[in-house]
Amino acid sequence: QKEVEQNSGPLSVPEGAIASLNCTYSDRVSQSFFWYRQYSGKSPELIMSIYSNGDKEDGRFTAQLNKASQYVSLLIRDSQPSDSATYLCAATQGGSEKLVFGKGMKLTVNP
Amino acid sequence: DGGITQSPKYLFRKEGQNVTLSCEQNLNHDAMYWYRQDPGQGLRLIYYSQIVNDFQKGDIAEGYSVSREKKESFPLTVTSAQKNPTAFYLCASSNTGFTEAFFGQGTRLTVV
Numbered sequence: 001q002k003e004v005e006q007n008s009g010p011l012s013v014p015e016g017a018i019a020s021l022n023c024t025y026s027d028r029v030s031q032s033f034f035w036y037r038q039y040s041g042k043s044p045e046l047i048m049s050i051y052s053n054g055d056k057e058d059g060r061f062t063a064q065l066n067k068a069s070q071y072v073s074l075l076i077r078d079s080q081p082s083d084s085a086t087y088l089c090a091a092t093q094g095g096s097e098k099l100v101f102g103k104g105m106k107l108t109v110n111p
Numbered sequence: 112d113g114g115i116t117q118s119p120k121y122l123f124r125k126e127g128q129n130v131t132l133s134c135e136q137n138l139n140h141d142a143m144y145w146y147r148q149d150p151g152q153g154l155r156l157i158y159y160s161q162i163v164n165d166f167q168k169g170d171i172a173e174g175y176s177v178s179r180e181k182k183e184s185f186p187l188t189v190t191s192a193q194k195n196p197t198a199f200y201l202c203a204s205s206n207t208g209f210t211e212a213f214f215g216q217g218t219r220l221t222v223v
Contacts, residue, residue: 006153032209043201043214044154051209088153092209097142097161098169099205099212103153 003027006089006102015111019076023089023102026070031095033065033072036088038104044088048074079109114138117202117215124196124222132187132218134202143185144203144212147171154201160185161207189220196222 006023013019025033032051036044048063050056050072056063062075072091076083089102115136124130134143142161146154146169156169160179174193179185185204189196199219205212 034211043217046211046213049211090154090212096167097205097207097209098156098159098167099144099203100156100170101146101154 003093003100004089004091004102006105008103008105010106010108012108012110013079015079015081015109017079017109019079019083019107019109021074021076021087021089021105021107023072023074024070025072025091027091027093028067028070029095030091030093032092033063034090034099035061035063035072035074036090036101037083038086038088040085076107079107081109081111083107084109115202115204115213115215117200117218119218120216122218122220124220126222127191128222129191130189130196130220132189132200132202132220134185134187134215135183136185136204136215137183138204138213139182140204141182141207142205142212143179144205145169145175145177145185145187146201146203148199148201148217157187196220 035048038044050063050065060077064073086104088104118133144159145157158177160166176188201217202215203212
């Protein structure tokens with residue numbers, strides 16, 4: 001099992017819809033979880049971090065963490081064409097600073 | 112301006128040559144990372160360092176080497192032993208304590 005797994009995608013949603021992105025992780029002692037957005041040809045930019053069980057909201061973005069089930073999700077409300085990008089899930093591993101990423105999910109928001 | 116600077120942005124090398132990619136940060140971060148990204152793929156960890164003069168192998172360290180002599184700098188050398196070095200290389204840094212990592216602009220390496 002890979003350390004961090006994301007649905008292979010791609011995901012396509014209409015403008016204004018909710019986009020849901022999911023991620024699972026294998027290391028039960030992982031402590032920190034992150035969502036990054038990467039536009040084509042650019043470097044990843046951090047959009048959300050979450051460290052404890054539950055929901056964390058920031059504008060149109062909501063991150064959800066369930067440590068018992070070992071999954072993290074990202075919801076994007078009122079999706080905009082500018083949200084079209086690849087979304088990467090990341091987690092720290094083994095109680096260390098080792099930060100590993102999933103393969104990413106490409107999201108397209110259609111006008 | 113605070114941030115992470117990678118240089119150069121584009122790099123071309125002949126097969127069999129070693130090449131060093133630069134990564135400098137002025138964020139006073141303790142941890143630094145190198146990742147490799149191939150087209151349509153996620154980020155794969157090459158090496159990471161939590162403190163000066165110490166670093167650990169990531170998942171794909173073969174054919175690469177690093178040093179961490181200064182807190183601000185974490186250069187990556189792609190050696191001739193790396194069989195398929197053409198890729199997008201990304202450097203990141205973070206504070207210790209499992210906090211957010213921030214990325215430089217990346218270096219696109221092409222080996223011909």
